[in-house]
Amino acid sequence: MRRTLFLLTLVLTFGLFLAACGSSDSGGDSESSGSDSKSEEEGSGEGGNSDFTVAMVTDTGGVDDKSFNQSAWEGLQEFGKENNLEENKGYDYAQSESDADYTTNLNRLVREDYNLIFGIGFLLQPDVEKVASQFPETNFSLVDAVAEGDNIASITFKEHQGSFLAGVAAANKTESDHLGFVGGVDSELINKFESGFRAGAKTVNPDIKIDVQYAESFNSADQGKLIASNMYSQGADVIYHAAGGTGNGVFSEAKDRVRGGDEKVWVIGVDRDQHEEGAIDDTNVTLTSMVKRVDIAVQDVSTQAMEGEFPGGEVVEYGLEDEGVSLARTNEEAMTEEIISTVEEWKQKIIDGEVEVPMTRDETEEYVSSLK
Amino acid sequence: MFSNRTFNIVVPIVSVLLGLLAGAVIMVAFGYNPVAGYAAMWNGAFGDAYFLGETVRQVTPYILSGLAVAFAMRAGLLNIGVEGQVIVGWLAAVWIGSSFGMPPVVHVLVALLAATVAGGIWGFVPGLLKAKLGVHEVIVTIMMNYIALYLSNSVIRSVLTDGEDRTSNVAETASLAAPWLRELTFYSRIHYGFIVALVMAFTMWFLLNKTTRGFELRAVGSNPFASEYAGMKVGRNIIVAMVISGGFAGLAGAMEGLGTFQYASVSSGFTNIGFDGIAVALLGANTAIGVILAAILFGTLKIGALNMPTEAGVPTELVDIVIALIILFVASGYIIRWVFLKFSKEGK
Incomplete structure (x- = not known):
């Protein structure tokens, strides 16, 4: 008996839901047909494309x-x-x-x-x-x-090309000869960023140390902050992130450090010019961004x-x-003339085909060993 | 008793209607036409065969995850771990489906079984801890969700593939895809899983209402102390309930793995199938038939909502609010009922 009532209840619930939608459906129909005729008029008015x-x-x-x-x-x-x-x-x-x-x-x-x-x-x-x-x-x-x-x-x-330039800029900026790379999900696409960045940095300084870590997520800023915190603590002073929303954590860690003391750390943004993300008062932790x-x-x-x-x-x-793809120059203070001219030099070499930027980890290993 | 029955009829209806009404108020408040909005939702869920197919596709895992929550609830357990059990079930089904060759039919059955077992194991652990050590199942199941998520990511990356973020597709023999149904619905991703879901709903009803074990489970759920006094083994019943609940959840994962997606991928967050299952079970009053109907409602909301921004111009954020309001009222309907029952008990 009780079961039957439950059943009845839910059939009724669903029925009512359907009924509610059903009545509004007719209203919607008349409206959508109205908008159809409107768009037709517009279409004839504008013609062409x-x-x-x-x-x-x-x-x-x-x-x-x-x-x-x-x-x-x-x-x-x-x-x-x-x-x-x-x-x-x-x-x-x-x-x-x-x-x-x-x-x-x-x-x-x-x-x-x-x-x-x-x-x-x-x-x-x-x-x-x-x-x-x-x-x-x-x-x-x-x-x-x-x-x-x-x-x-x-x-x-060609994210690897832009990332190569980011690597060149980072290697020129770093004082500890220690860089970091934070990736979103370990995948073919993000590997292109990693490979280009490593190749670029090693080209400038073959002995430079680069920490690479993936957050396995494009939208966990907490993970990004944690990874960045580890990297900065271990001596890295420039971190390049290719991690979407996860990268926001990298920015917040860098800002905390710069705000908290005399540490000098940098972030390289990705996809869009992330200059705004790095702003604190009158200074900015965004060195540059690899803009797509x-x-x-x-x-x-x-x-x-x-x-x-x-x-x-x-x-x-x-x-x-x-x-x-290009490297942003919004942070004029941090991106000195010297760095920019080095970046331009390598950019020209890549465009001229003098440098073949690696796209995968295997290619990167090959490239790096050829430098020595 | 009478008031309880009345409430079982009235509360879900009222809460859904209130939810829709509140959603309409919000739409009006922000200057959108609620009639057009709900019409868009209706068209987005049932407008043509394609969307109907997609709605059925979405309803299928909801039925199973709803059953999982409902089953545990009937035994007095709150299984928040359905989410994790869905993930391991998904992984297990795809593992069997993509890495082994078997004859048709057998293959899909083995894959489904593997998903059930995987989900069952994920339910067994919190069940055991609860039964033997009295650890609250909510804490353990929440933690197990994270273990499932990250374990599954790691297995996909290092065992099933060579560092890729997505497994290969499951073999034809293990797929739940229903080509003729798909063609009928203009290539929606509808699959045979809905049959599995309906069979499982019947299984749950049969298990709970027609078997001794089911009676014991319900007895333990109503009053563990009285059950123990009556000679039932409470601990064992708790474990059994969690294992079966996990099994249902594992199957929900298999629906996604063998039906909708045909693969498993590294994921940074939860699928929400399990969490939505809690709401489905609540609205369905923890009964098999109720869960089916509630799952249909939720599936409709989910699929229909996607159409609201494109057809009615209601922004996605507002659609999220409207959907959340409907769920809120559904959930608070349960609270209202609970409060009323408390009240009437004290009144006596």
Whole structure:
């Protein structure tokens, strides 16, 4: 008897929930049809390119992650502004709350007839590949990893080149000849940062010591702070982080140390210019940042797609030569003329192909042993 | 007794309605149209076959994690460790699924069994500590969650792969994928797991209500001292309850590992399947059928919410608040009921 009542209860609950939604559904329908006609009017008004639409799916970081999701969204917004697209219609983003949402979000945007859909972050690679194979009519683009498919343009960056320069800058700045590298998740992508950084630093000083540690997470600032604390305590004075939100912990540790005494420590930021993160009063712990112009890349690929020249099946690579990766110079006090000129020198060598920057640990070992 | 029954009917309905209402108020307060918002949610969950498939996909692990929490709860135990048990179950299922070759059907069954056993072991430890040493299961299970998370990361990295952050896909023979259902739902990730979940819900009902062991478990849950006086072995029942609860949770992990994702990956945080399972069990009043219905509600909310920013323009942050409010009211419904029962007991 009691069981029956439970059952009844929950059937009723669910029924009511459905009913509540059902009634609002009809309201929604009429409204959405209203907005449809509105967009049609706009479409005819603008003509030309206005029927091109573009959207992106974030990883779990969201569009305010102060890192590449935000950068990508800024790129799309810029693209939208240039082409008079309307937000939510001409360009939009879908935020993922968990890994399970990537596929759902990609599918939703396909269903809403976006012409080009970006997947932001290497975590979306399997999902983009799968959805792209199911919808050959739609164009996809994946940032930070290579995906196979004729309708996918993969956007990658030569992070190892930028990181090499970060290594050069760090090795020139350090007074203890001891550097640190904090990685997010130990993966092919982050290894590129590590490899470039180590190679760059060893090039300047083959005897320099570099601690490398991974936090196994892109969003635990507490871990980042702990690792940074260990590294600084053991004598490192410049830490390069490639760890997204985890890197915020590195900044906070560095700031605590500089604030607390006469220790002189530095952080090298990543993805965006992280000058703001390092500010304390009138000084700043951010030596420089390895900037990845995800926004430019997203804009570029969108423009190409709009003009009917979508680079499907190709890998679009951004490096030093096209300013796709670069070293920030916001901290003029710390980045002295001397450091900048050394960095420029190596930058030119990389662009000219005189230096082949390693991308993996094995290549790094080889590179480092060739220096001696 | 009558008031209790009435409450079992009224409280969940009222709490869901209040939650939706509060969500609507929030949307109005921030200048968004709640009707459009909920319509977007509805369309996002049931709008076409694809979303329906995704909703079923999301509901499946919720049923199992809800059953896990509910089962322990019926034996008077609060299993916060469902999350960790989900993770080890996921890992075990993928391990069997990707590293061994077996004939079809057998392979998937062995993988499911492995997940159940792994989850069971993860439930056994806190059960044993509780039964023998009286250590509170909440503390132990919370700690076991972290052990599961980091152990699983380390196994994926160093045992299942060579330093990669994701395992290879499980073999075709171990996959729960239902190609014809997927095609029917425009390639959603729906899989046969929902059958497993429904069978398990029936199993739980049968176990608790039709077997001696189930009676003992419920007796221990209602009053351990009276049960012991009646000659039941309380300690053993606690262990059994935790093992079975862990087994359900392990299966929830297998749903993700063999069905939704087909692989396991290094993860920096929890899946939340286990934690959401607590809310599912609460709303479902710890009964099998209740858990199924509550899981459907939660799955709908989760999948439908993803559509709210794109279709109705409600920002993601606001959607999170609306969902949290609904859950809050569902949970506080339980509190209201609890307070009322306390009150009426004192009144007597």
